[in-house]
Amino acid sequence: MRTKHSKQNKINVVTLGCSKNIIDSEVLMGQLQANNKEVVHEDEQDDGNIVVINTCGFIGKAKEESVNTILYYAQMKERGEVDKVFVTGCLSERYKLDLEKEIGNVDQYFGTHDLPNLLKALEADYKHELIGERLTTTPKHYAYLKIAEGCDRPCSFCAIPLMRGKHVSKTIENLVIEAKKLAEKGIKELILIAQDLTYYGLDIYKKRALAELLKELIKIDGIEWIRLHYAFPKGFPLDVLEVIKNEPKVCNYLDIPLQHINTELLKSMKRGTTSEKTRALVAAFRDSVPNMAIRTTMIVGYPGETEEMFNELKQFIKETKFERLGCFTYSHEEDTTAYLLEDNVPEEVKEQRVAEIMELQAEISFELNQQKIGKVFKCIFDRKEGTDYIGRTEFDSPDVDNEVIVDATKHFLQLGQFIDVKITEATDFDLYGEPVTLSKIKEL
DSSP states (O other), X not given: OOSSXXXXXXXXXXXXXXXXXXXXXXXXXXXXXXTTOEEEEXXXXXXXXXXXXXXXXXXXXXXXXXXXXXXXXXXXXXXXXXXXXXXXXXXXXXXXXXXXXXXXXXXXXXXXXXXXXXXXXXXXXXXXXXXXXXXXXXXXXXXXXXXXXXXXXXXXXXXXXXXXXXXXXXXXXXXXXXXXXXHHTTOOEEEEEOSOGGGTTTTTTSSOOHHHHHHHHTTSTTOOEEEEOOOOSTTOOTHHHHHHHHOTTEEEEEEOOOBOOOHHHHHHTTOSOOHHHHHHHHHHHHHHOTTOEEEXXXXXXXXTOOHHHHHHHHHHHHHHOOSEEEEEEOOOOTTSGGGGSXXXXXXXXXXXXXXXXXXXXXXXXXHHHHTTTTXXXXXXXXXXXTTEEEEEOTTOOTTTXXXXXXXXXXXXXXXXXXXXXXXXXXXXXXXXXXXXXXXXXXXX
């Protein structure tokens, strides 16, 4: 007997993990809506009687979160609070047999390429004609655009190819169709994502075609910002830098995970590059687009990382002054080539190294932010929290980067609109400012 009176056949989609998973959930929801199904995303009341959990299986902490979420809804099903629970995504792709054995109170598990079968289980038909159709879950003014699936890189620490398969680019034509549909919905900012943006086009056009794709996307009316996430250092197509420099719609921003700077570790990581080549690439970025914000991520505690290697990484970060930087502890993932190595850096040492890197980055970010005081930036505002409007410059991506804060008790701003803001104060990761009228901009 049900203990909760929820609407029958209402499907609640729960998304864990990265922005690529967000898009997969949005596509699923778009398909369900086209089948006249009632669907919600991460409903706070948990009042869907059918739950679909889109899981992440990237590293240990993400896997733990996914398992805990599956257990939560499996227990809800046991109590009669939901009727059915389905699990999809990366964790399910990688550990389906284990999950079926350990958490049996789930109706069915699906992998990352099982959308038609998942829809069938939800009593819906897969509609091939829905190119680019999806039910966006992000704020109404920005959306992610996944330009490729999978990855051909052999990185020793990464399990993504095990879960997502080989790299497959979408055609420029289909991406333009998808982007136009997003623009028609009021989307102003496109955030291009893939496991590896810089490999885009090699499989279908036999050449790197990211620059060509960007030149087509900038033609779309309504799109004002295009942001690049998840580039790869080896084989980076330098013609992309020319597009970033010359096209106002393409943000002066690049997310390029470098992972480390020590040549010996980069070789063991199978990154296909060296310290010298990495430094030269960053120098090329700075020379070509001097005002570009570079976001990167680093891994500490990789097998064999000595204190000397770690200090080399710290010195590199100190010298390079990345505008944005994240740092993660190495996760010893089974079935990766690095799993054959001894995970010989103690966990407490890994955590201490992350803390040191992030403390260093906070100092760098504070220094760079102080230079912004008194300057005016074009910002877009994503949300209102309490008495503050929260926005971003073109140098900041949602959820991961700096934020611009404007006092809502003194100013009225429209969310999703571009507004010029003069920065008045700055901390490590936040900028505070006031909106500037057109007449005041001319005075400045």
